[in-house]
Amino acid sequence: MPVESSIQHTLASSVSRNGIGLHSAKMVDITIHPAPENTGIVFRRVDITNVDTAIPAHCSNIADTMLNSRIMNNEGVTVGTVEHLMAAFFGLGIDNAIVDVNASELPAMDGSSAPYCQMINEAGIIAQGAPRRFLRVLKAVTVETDYGKAEISPSDELIIDIAIDFNDSAIGASKYFYIHRNNSFEEEISSARTFCLYQDVTKLRAAGYALGGSLENAIVVDDGTVLNEGGLRYSDEFVRHKTLDCLGDLYLGGIFVLGHITASQPSHALNNKLVKTLLADESAYEIIESKPEPVILNDTVREPVAALA
Ligand SMILES: [Zn+2]
16 A cells, blocks of 8 residues: 555556635646656746746745745745645655646635545555655654744654644544544545635635635534534544644655654644755754555544544
8 A cells, every 4th residue: 555655655646636726716727647767846937938837845945834834946936835736745654746737726625625635545555666755754844823833753653643623612622632643644634624714705705815725625514613514524534634734745855754743733834844844954854765564553542533622
């Protein structure tokens, strides 16, 4: 299976979709192509000509982390809201892919990573010959922003341990404990949608964000009530989505990470700061070519998932 494999994987064929950009409200076509070994994930803007539009998905190329993760190359070519697709690549164990888009932002799809997983599974996933590289954390790295705090510490597999606490009682306080293994991403978090507070929608739109947002691609919460028909997909969908975002932002490190992340009130800014701080400290990690055997955690070691407050 791709996630726990020690060799690189890509798509078996190309696959296309289209949809509306969450922030820009622009319609965008997206095609994900297979890519050779050691390519990594590279985005291209096919609507721009005469300059190099390739943007490697790497945190050294991050241009903006306000409500999405936007990357930019040396020519100033950008693509935004890459995190849900990056999460799907990490979640399904895709090392190499080229992503063509014809607008400045990826489609929002349904606000989760599930449609991207569907695309990748439809294309098929194939093993390549080259060994996969992993970044294994050797010592704890801690970062903070005005709102949140995150730490990554040594572990032989990726664990994401997230806590959120929102004033709105429909979200409230909840925690999620995620161990990244084969199928865990699709089974636990890929379907969790992004969310916002109804009271913030006007402010966001005045600032040029969420122009394409709707109940079709986000959970909207208003004073203790979920406005979406059909309600939530999971009672703790909000914190599961934060786990998804964390995974997507983590993959902007350009490599599969083995470490234990503990985060409270995470944001794209916090996640990106954690990845950049980790990569900047060469004594905090090593690059290895085969994954250690997973330690089997029994149920008493797994923290209980708190019910929604
Ligand atoms: Zn998100």
